[in-house]
Amino acid sequence: MPSLSSPQPRPNVSEIPRYVAGKPPTVRPGLTSYKLSSNENPYPPLPGVLEAAQAAVAQMNRYPDMGATALYDALAERFEVPAEHLSLATGSVGLIYQLVQAFCDPGDEVVFAWRSFEAYPIAVTAAAATSVRVPVLPDGRHDLDAMAAAITDRTKVVLVCTPNNPTGPAVTQAELDAFLAKVPPHVLVVVDEAYVEFVRMDDAVDGIATYAQHDNVVLTRTFSKAYGLAGFRVGYAVAPADIAGALRAVSLPFGVSTVAQAAAIASLAAEDLLVERVEALVGERARFRDGLLEAGWAIPEAQGNFVWFDLGDRAADFAAAADAVGVTVRPFAGEGVRVSIGETEANDRILTLAREFPH
Ligand SMILES: *Cc1c(COP(=O)(O)O)cnc(C)c1O
Numbered sequence: 001m002p003s004l005s006s007p008q009p010r011p012n013v014s015e016i017p018r019y020v021a022g023k024p025p026t027v028r029p030g031l032t033s034y035k036l037s038s039n040e041n042p043y044p045p046l047p048g049v050l051e052a053a054q055a056a057v058a059q060m061n062r063y064p065d066m067g068a069t070a071l072y073d074a075l076a077e078r079f080e081v082p083a084e085h086l087s088l089a090t091g092s093v094g095l096i097y098q099l100v101q102a103f104c105d106p107g108d109e110v111v112f113a114w115r116s117f118e119a120y121p122i123a124v125t126a127a128a129a130t131s132v133r134v135p136v137l138p139d140g141r142h143d144l145d146a147m148a149a150a151i152t153d154r155t156k157v158v159l160v161c162t163p164n165n166p167t168g169p170a171v172t173q174a175e176l177d178a179f180l181a182k183v184p185p186h187v188l189v190v191v192d193e194a195y196v197e198f199v200r201m202d203d204a205v206d207g208i209a210t211y212a213q214h215d216n217v218v219l220t221r222t223f224s225k226a227y228g229l230a231g232f233r234v235g236y237a238v239a240p241a242d243i244a245g246a247l248r249a250v251s252l253p254f255g256v257s258t259v260a261q262a263a264a265i266a267s268l269a270a271e272d273l274l275v276e277r278v279e280a281l282v283g284e285r286a287r288f289r290d291g292l293l294e295a296g297w298a299i300p301e302a303q304g305n306f307v308w309f310d311l312g313d314r315a316a317d318f319a320a321a322a323d324a325v326g327v328t329v330r331p332f333a334g335e336g337v338r339v340s341i342g343e344t345e346a347n348d349r350i351l352t353l354a355r356e357f358p359h
Pocket of ligand 1 (some may be wrong): 039090091092093094117151161165192194221222224225232233234235
């Protein structure tokens, strides 16, 4: 028990939920193990990325370019947006923290779907703001009507995670437009597009066109998933200049390292191969999900690089069974299991397990 005369963090700090990271695989002699627990990219670095990162390592005695000018310019050119509409951060998790910090006073409300990305309630609680969780529909989609209805006088931010991690479905442009029409103009709508490169559906959201039409819309994107740079921590927001400026103002100075900046620029330059790899993962996702549907599983639509097993109480059992065949998955106790799309061999082991596992 800390004495009252010792320094005390704000009370909200003890309420911050713990981030449960995907476990590394259990090493089993004679069996290649696979990690399908963190939605990582299974491919090696794109051509030129390792070389660019290695060259940047030699600059480790220098601070990074604080203005990250070259990366801002590369992103501005790639997405045809003004550089001052961009804000870089240490992964898009960093952006979520900055958004809450810049827009919420203690007690202000942040509305998001649940189950969704586990970093949301962590960032909200860390800022002493209040999480308002709106249950996803039985098929794992956002209940955007209920989310609009959950907006109160205290609401400052709404987070729309599309595709939704961990359940998988994405919202359509028509659904997003109808939702935005209901949100008061002073409420910020964050469209978390961490998996945007994997979306293949009719009426997919055009994030860039959407942000360009609204003064209260922010896109968050990342180099962690499709681009395969999870270890380097680079994400970016696309937003109207005043919102992007607010994010830059609260950002950690020198947060994005020299190596991360160099790797991100080189990744953008290698986009042709990236697109091929993403296409292969999308194909593998279809093969994997179709196999599960054939085996009688009710798997929600999967628009990211992962699928969701709605297992309820048996989530931990399934995860243990996967571990026993050398594959680490991500269980959410009492709710379900998320399995990333990875190596064919890894996905095949889960398919075999899923055919046998009671369902
Ligand atoms: C993985 C993920 C992110 C981003 O992670 P970073 O590595 O911090 O860029 C953001 N949102 C969702 C929904 C994610 O699943």
